[in-house]
Amino acid sequence: MPGKTIGILGGMGPEATADLFLKIIRSTPAHTDQEHLRVLIDSNPAIPDRTAAILGEGPDPVPLLVSTARHLEEGGADLIVIPCNTAHYFYDSVQESVSIPVLHIMRETAAYLSERYPEVRTAGLLATTGTVRTGLYQGCLAEHALDTVVPDEAGQSVVMDCIYGERGVKAGHTGPEVTGRLVRVAAELIRRGAGVVIVGCTELPLVLHDGDLPVPVIDPTRVLAEAAVRAALA
Numbered sequence: 001m002p003g004k005t006i007g008i009l010g011g012m013g014p015e016a017t018a019d020l021f022l023k024i025i026r027s028t029p030a031h032t033d034q035e036h037l038r039v040l041i042d043s044n045p046a047i048p049d050r051t052a053a054i055l056g057e058g059p060d061p062v063p064l065l066v067s068t069a070r071h072l073e074e075g076g077a078d079l080i081v082i083p084c085n086t087a088h089y090f091y092d093s094v095q096e097s098v099s100i101p102v103l104h105i106m107r108e109t110a111a112y113l114s115e116r117y118p119e120v121r122t123a124g125l126l127a128t129t130g131t132v133r134t135g136l137y138q139g140c141l142a143e144h145a146l147d148t149v150v151p152d153e154a155g156q157s158v159v160m161d162c163i164y165g166e167r168g169v170k171a172g173h174t175g176p177e178v179t180g181r182l183v184r185v186a187a188e189l190i191r192r193g194a195g196v197v198i199v200g201c202t203e204l205p206l207v208l209h210d211g212d213l214p215v216p217v218i219d220p221t222r223v224l225a226e227a228a229v230r231a232a233l234a
Contacts, residue, residue: 003037004232007077009068009094009102011044012084013170016202016221020083023225037232040075044068050086051130062090066097073098081105081228083202083221085137086130101231106140108227109198109220114144117216120196122147124189124215126159126182126208127200137200149192155185162207169203178207186213 006024010017021041030036047065052058065087072080080102082088088105095102113123125137125148138148151159158181167173182204186197190213198218199205210217 004078004234005038005040005076006228006232007069007072007075007080007100008039008041009044009065009072009080009082009087010041010084011068012047012050012082012087013203014043014045015169015206016083017041017043019202019206020081020221020225023222024228027222027226027229037229038076040072040077042068042071042075047087050084050089051128054086054089054130054134061087062093065090065094069094069098069102073100079103079228079231081224083224085200085202085220086128086134088136089130089134103224103227103231104140105220105224106136106200109137109200109218109223110140110144110146112223113141113146113196113198113218117196120146122149122193122195123218124148124186124192124194124197125150125200126186126189126197126204128163129156129160131200132156137198147193149189149194151185151189155188158182158185159201163201163203169206174207179212182208183212190215 028036048059048061050061053061079100123146132150141148162168162178162181196216196218199208202221205219205221
């Protein structure tokens with residue numbers, strides 16, 4: 001199967017990177033090893049935390065994001081995907097640093113929602129505080145006439161603890177306790193009118209899946225994987 005080479009700018013975190021790679025494999029219409037797409041992965045966990053940088057509490061991740069993107073381009077990637085929602089705050093710097101396209105997870109997710117769920121007018125968002133405060137999802141969804149609801153301060157604190165806490169996903173905890181806490185936060189978003197809930201941090205699809213809530217759970221990692229496969233096969 002001819003196709004372009006996909007580059008994954010990863011390491012944010014490593015398990016989210018592996019999750020995207022697996023979803024690319026599962027989204028590819030292949031029946032043999034040789035029919036799969038070539039994928040280059042640079043899992044660079046040295047990239048500074050994106051939320052900390054946005055909140056003014058940590059170093060700038062742009063230099064390592066840019067050098068990792070260039071490494072993928074030099075290695076033969078024809079397009080790049082970034083399995084970190086918050087990193088898209090720095091998207092323009094990454095795209096300007098390479099001559100190949102960098103897919104945008106929020107834009108792809110907003111387009112997917114508009115096409116797949118045209119009846120939905122409001123989306124709930126579970127994401128890092130950095131992603132929420134940047135307004136990236138809110139802006140992209142608004143372009144498709146979709147409103148966004150986010151957790152209140154207490155709920156957002158729970159989401160961050162589920163991602164970064166000692167018993168959170170980044171620490172390797174992906175059991176039902178984490179899922180249950182997120183379900184309770186999502187239930188409040190649904191009560192406020194959310195017709196779908198976006199798991200807008202690439203760690204969250206590891207613990208909150210479609211079927212866990214009474215409304216659809218939208219996995220941007222899977223949306224990005226499907227978009228990458230389409231672009232690679234175009």
